[in-house]
Amino acid sequence: MTITRRSLIAATLAAPGIAPALAQTNRFPDRPVELVVGFTPGGATDLDARAIAPLLEKRLGGTVVVVNRPGAGGEVALASVARARPDGHTLGTTNMPGLLTIPIERRAQFNVTDFAGVANLVTDPNAITVHQDSPWRSMEDILGAARARPDQVTFASTGVGTDDHLLLVLMQKATNTSFIHVVFQGDPQLFTAILGKQVDVLGLNLGPVSANPDKLRTVAMAGATRSRFRPEVPTLKELGIDVVMGSERGVVAPAATPPAVLAKLREAMADAAKDPEFARILQTRFTEPGFEDGEAWFTRLRGLQEGYRTLWERTPWAQH
CATH class of the missing domain: 3.40.190.150 (Bordetella uptake gene, domain 1)
Known part of the structure; x- marks a missing residue:
């Protein structure tokens, strides 16, 4: 028996499940x-x-x-x-x-x-950001305020269990501090809150706060190394806080x-x-x-x- 290319293709297509799968792929998306x-x-x-x-x-x-x-x-x-x-x-x-x-x-x-x-x-690594009018100009300032006023300094995130929130959890554990966690549904709402001075600290990622820097001051970021986009912003690890999150x-x-x-x-x-x-x-x-x-x-x-x-x-x- 001579096996031709055409007969080989026909035999392959006749195999169980092969032809329906190919047909489905060819139709997708319909x-x-x-x-x-x-x-x-x-x-x-x-x-x-x-x-x-x-x-x-x-x-x-x-x-x-x-x-x-x-x-x-x-x-x-x-x-x-x-x-x-x-x-x-x-x-x-x-x-x-x-x-x-x-x-x-x-x-x-x-x-x-x-x-x-x-x-x-x-x-996209997390960042720690405050309003430019905030008296806090460094992580040391923020942590000092949190220690002086436990459960009074507010920290905004996009939800419980998100990277923004876990940054806060890990940071509190590493620094023995306690913030008030405030949740919003997305980045625009977070920006409105920090720009309106409704919250003290923003835990949003470095990308969004760098793309929208007006009236904001980013004091630290949670990457393993400094970002090529914001080389002036120190990592938490550099500051002695063993937290990496993004x-x-x-x-x-x-x-x-x-x-x-x-x-x-x-x-x-x-x-x-x-x-x-x-x-x-x-x-x-x-x-x-x-x-x-x-x-x-x-x-x-x-x-x-x-x-x-x-x-x-x-x-x-x-x-x-």
């Missing part, structure tokens, strides 16, 4: 893809989504629409993605460590196992998304993340690219879970 953001418009996560969406459209050959569903530190949006039909048409933005910490701290509407990683896109922001799909569709999403996202236009946009926002393929990213995240569980047992942050 309607707009929703990219769900768990915070209000104008924040860092929202801007990441709006930067990558048109680049992803070009690679997928279909429309990508950003949908904002703020609430509960991103839980509302992630829960909606976890419950969505797993066909690749509903994706969600994620923030680390919230993706892992929210299900640890409470009976959340999602778990990390509800998702498949598409890709991590950026990394936001990793990526994209997930429902866990049961067909492998062929997930592979297409991962390939398209990887190509979009390497687009010079995406790099240019991140640079204008003082944000570092942090691309990591979905499979490798989720393997790493699973390895981090135990550390956050241990932190929760030692310092249950929902109570701070």
